[in-house]
Amino acid sequence: MDGSGVEASTTAAWMERHRQMYERATRHPFTVSIRDGTIDLSAFKRWLSQDYLFVREFVAFVASVLLKCCKQEDSLDMEIILGGVASLSDELSWFKNEAVKWDVDLASVPPLKSNLEYHRFLGSLTEPEISYAVAVTTFWIIETVYQDSFGFCIEEGNKTPPELLGTCQRWGSAEFKQYCQSLHRIVDHSLANAPADAVKSAEEAFVRVLELEIGFWEMSSSQS
């Protein structure tokens, strides 16, 4: 509690504690090079095909968050999460269109190591034993890393190549930002009512997502 009697949010404390890692995830040389206009297009194509595979795995994870949400006593968050599930359908179509534009054959691309590592993590969080607080926290930070990373690419002073603006808008738009803010409110509310061990697990998942996101950008940059 601060002097005003308002409890500072748990997520705000994490953002402070893990600021450096958050910056590494959201200002990675890969996305900064999009903003600078110096991006290597073969790296961009690698990211595109790997992220398509990621999103296919992400669907099952987000569906598990929705299911946990529906089992909560007050499931007021349900419509926000349901909107998230619904938008993934559009997102998969977007990837397929984009792949045609960039001459990428999605069917022939195997997931690379960092992607597989991320899939395993998502799979472990889909289990029924994982609490809603932990799952929704994970969901929020995954979306937020993309929102912040791509939002930066369309902020003032960018030199983002015109053919990449659509990608940046997808996650950098004001609408996507609002959606992330809605998720953030859900997370803060959920953590405020969660037992200490769940809060601890949620923080661990938060940090793990940042590590995996950094790994994903690295993989896209250099095929590691």
Ligand SMILES: Cc1ncc(CO)c(N)n1
């Ligand atoms: C790796 C990764 N993280 C986050 C998102 C946001 O949905 C995405 N599409 N891919």
